Amino acid sequence: MKRRDFLTHTTAAGTLISLGGIGLSSCTGLGRKHITILHTNDVHSHIDPFPISHSQYPNLGGVARRATLVDKIRDENPNTLLFDAGDIFQGTPYFNFYGGELEFKLMSKLRYDAATIGNHDFDNGVEGLLAQVPHASFELISANYNFSNTVMDGYVKPYKTYLLDGIQVGVYGIGIGLDGLVLKRLYKETEYLDPFEIALDMEKKLKEEEQCDLIICLSHLGYAYENPNRPCDILLAQRTYHTHLIIGGHTHTFLEKPDVRTNKNGESVLVNQVGAYGINLGRIDFYFDSGKETSVKGVSISV
Structure with a gap:
């Protein structure tokens, strides 16, 4: 297992960045409550390791290796959530033969908490997607x-909330x-509804109605494009x-570290994507x- 620190720090205490009311810093002064977010994207039916x-x-x-990593991290911190940012299907003969059944069954074995839907998850039509729903826990x-x-x-x-150690986490797709x-x-x-308008509706609902402390978007929009308006x-x-964290997919982007962007409040948002095919597991x-002060650390785990 090889880890690469996503976040670099200029001092021992780290550089403090405002993150939607949450401070982004090094983990020198760790808080009393610890939430771990694990994530994948664009696995594309890759069940086995590459040769x-x-x-x-x-x-x-390889799914078996990912399962071992996830179990180890859950043993370290039971307050862990596991997400996928879409394109679960299509890419190996496993999908051609089983139509997504194996992918959903294995994700259920790994106890994924939620996944959003990518364009390739429609490759057997809405009927084909529905046929696999019973295999998804x-x-x-x-x-x-x-x-x-x-x-x-x-x-x-549209969204799901999770209460972990008194911390309310809201996730929308x-x-x-x-x-x-x-x-x-x-x-x-x-x-298809406008993604920006819907995102604003979702995060407002999660913050004001669901009283979420941490808001995450599972996105299959893609990291960035040459067209500045796409x-x-x-x-x-x-x-x-x-929104504090955007877990991305679609563009198969291998980010060396989570991108930090500024939102409409002038606060920071983490944007992350860990490539494709299940070769990396993201961890935040x-x-x-x-109160609202936290520390955040991100690593990419090569599977």
């Missing part, structure tokens, strides 16, 4: 896909526009008010002190 002869990812990845979360006129109606939630990426006959009457995680971070640790 040792692979030119890019020799002997990396975790929540499917998407706030800007309206499934009310499809067979998926009622099987996807945001998906990419399907037109041009997915055939209409596959997503059918799924309605919705992406960077723009999402800059246009929101209360939030240490809560009294």
Whole structure:
């Protein structure tokens, strides 16, 4: 297991950055409450490790290895949540043969807490996605896909909250526009809603109604694009008010460290994405002190 520190610090105490009312610093003065967020994205049905002869990812990845890492981290901190940012399906013969059943069953074995829906998760249509729902013990979360006129109606939630050691964590999902990426006959009457407007609605609800201390977005928009107006995680971070962490997918972006962006309140938002194919496991640790002060540390674990 190889770890790379995502966050660099200029002093022993770290550099303090405002993060939506939460301080982002080194973990020298750790708070009394500790929440760990683990995440993957764009696993694309990669169940086995890459072969040792692979030119890019020799002997990396594999669900069994990820399970061992996740279990070890949960043993260290029982207040741990595990998320996926979409594109669970499509990429190996496992999907071609089992249609996503194996992926959902294995994620359930790993006790994922929630996943958002990526464009490739429609590759067997909304009916194919629905057929795999019984194999998922975790929540499917998407706030800007309206499934009310499809067979998926009622099987996807816009957000989910978790209470860990007195800390209320709210998580909402945001998906990419399907037109041009997915055939209409596959997503059918799924309605795509503006991701920025929906994100503002979700984070406001999570902060004001659900009283969340930590707000996370599972995004399959993509990290960034040459077109400055195309919705992406960077723009999402800059246009929101209360979201503390955006866990991204779609663009298979291997970030060396979480990107820190400034939101509409002038406070910092973490944006992270750990590549693809399950070769990395993202880890973000939030240490809560009294009131709103915390410390945050991020590492990337190479599987």
